Amino acid sequence: MTSIQRGALIVLEGCDRSGKSSQTRLLYDFLCTHGVSAKHMVFPNRNSDIGSSINAYLKNCKDLSDEVIHLLFTANRWEYKKEMEDLLNSGTTLVVDRYSYSGVAYSVAKGLDFDWCMAPERGLIRPDAVFYLKAPFEHLMNRGNFGGERYEVKDMQLKVANVFDHISESQKDFWHIIDASQTKDAVFENLSTKVLEIVEQIKETPLRNL
Ligand code: T5A
Numbered sequence: 491m492t493s494i495q496r497g498a499l500i501v502l503e504g505c506d507r508s509g510k511s512s513q514t515r516l517l518y519d520f521l522c523t524h525g526v527s528a529k530h531m532v533f534p535n536r537n538s539d540i541g542s543s544i545n546a547y548l549k550n551c552k553d554l555s556d557e558v559i560h561l562l563f564t565a566n567r568w569e570y571k572k573e574m575e576d577l578l579n580s581g582t583t584l585v586v587d588r589y590s591y592s593g594v595a596y597s598v599a600k601g602l603d604f605d606w607c608m609a610p611e612r613g614l615i616r617p618d619a620v621f622y623l624k625a626p627f628e629h630l631m632n633r634g635n636f637g638g639e640r641y642e643v644k645d646m647q648l649k650v651a652n653v654f655d656h657i658s659e660s661q662k663d664f665w666h667i668i669d670a671s672q673t674k675d676a677v678f679e680n681l682s683t684k685v686l687e688i689v690e691q692i693k694e695t696p697l698r699n700l
Contacts, residue, residue: 504623
């Protein structure tokens with residue numbers, strides 16, 4: 491009898507407009523066409539009640555303290571933990587657009603303490619790989635519709651990039667830096683090869699928590 495092999499938790503992180511949505515969608519299609527059971531997920535998930543409060547905050551329609559919005563972003567991930575765990579254990583690979591590291595990076599960029607920000611993320615599922623789409627701010631601000639949401643300002647984005655740099659440096663074992671200033675096709679070429687390898691490598695390994 492063959493046992494079910496688990497799916498991989500693949501996360502894409504990066505500053506606003508770094509190409510996460512484009513690449514996670516491409517990756518999802520790619521995995522499906524290569525016979526890998528896959529699901530595309532996005533955080534924040536703006537569909538739940540918590541997600542709708544986050545959306546109102548990001549659109550500048552609602553004000554919340556830095557601590558409250560931080561905890562709402564985290565709670566939004568906890569809302570989907572069980573579903574993610576069940577999917578992974580049933581062999582589905584999850585391709586996730588932003589995760590706990592965005593939660594930490596944006597709140598630390600606003601001045602909150604790193605450890606305080608990380609604490610409520612503990613117990614969520616640890617990604618098998620994080621792909622950090624990295625490009626200079628001047629490059630990203632020229633992409634479509636930059637500036638429409640609360641955090642899309644230069645000072646904030648530079649601070650966020652610093653925190654991502656710091657985290658990627660300290661977690662080199664599962665973080666991969668991708669040059670996001672390349673063409674979409676070149677970024678995807680880099681990503682897709684590595685992701686297929688990771689999906690194969692982790693099949694027999696247990697899930698771990700942050
Ligand atoms: N946030 C999020 C927190 O503070 N805490 C948290 O816990 C979480 C999860 C919303 C905000 O919430 C914050 C971070 C954010 O400020 P979001 O909805 O993911 O999060 O916001 P964005 O990152 O801005 O999402 P976008 O969809 O706008 O950007 P993407 O996904 O990075 O980029 P994408 O693929 O949509 O591309 C943007 C534009 O660039 C073009 C695309 O065609 C598109 O026009 N593009 C390229 N152009 C040239 N070359 C390439 N390689 C390109 N790749 C994409």
